[in-house]
Amino acid sequence: MDHEFARCFTKDLDSLAKEVELCNEEILWLVLPGITNSIGNLTQHLIGNLNHFIGATLGETGYVRNREREFAEAYLTKTEMIAKITETSAMLEQVIGSLTELDLLKKFPYETFGYEMTTGHMITKLASHLGYHLGQINYMRRISTN
Incomplete structure (x- = not known):
């Protein structure tokens, strides 16, 4: 099923890859005053989040997430990050594209926010x-490069 959700994720992940591409390694890991995270840590977080909740949970990819590491370490280079974004996008297209309308109405396996929701809602x-x-x-990239 060619699903609108997959197109939404693909568009935003393409934009994320472009943002990362525009950063040098210093800006990628720069934590601006008053901000808690760097562009690199937020990007690692998004890769982990999507691979966990969609890849592992819905697509049974076997991905194992380490959320704390996403924020605590700079474990991906810029090149690796862009590659992981591309891989995540392909995974999303495959997993979300395989979901039926009935799948979207089913209960999502985790109560991540403390309440039940459908897979479509999640x-x-x-x-x-x-x-x-x-x-x-x-915004962080634009502030950091001016």
Whole structure:
């Protein structure tokens, strides 16, 4: 099924890859005053988040997430980060593209936010989360390069 959700994620992940591409290694890991995370840490977080909740949970990819590491370490180079974004995008297209309308109405396996929700609702939350951090990354990059 060619799903709108997959197109939404693909568009935003393409934008994320472009943002990372525009950063040098210093800016990628720069933590601006009054900000808690770097562009690199937020990008690692988005890669981990999507691979966990969509890849491992819905697509049974076997991905094992280490959320704390996403924020605590600079474990991906810029080149690796862009490659992981591309891999994540391909995974999303495959997993989300395989979901049926009935799958989207099923209960999502985790109560991540303390309440039950459908898989479709969780995918919407994940798309919103990606967009939120993408906006932060865009502003952080522009502030850091001026």
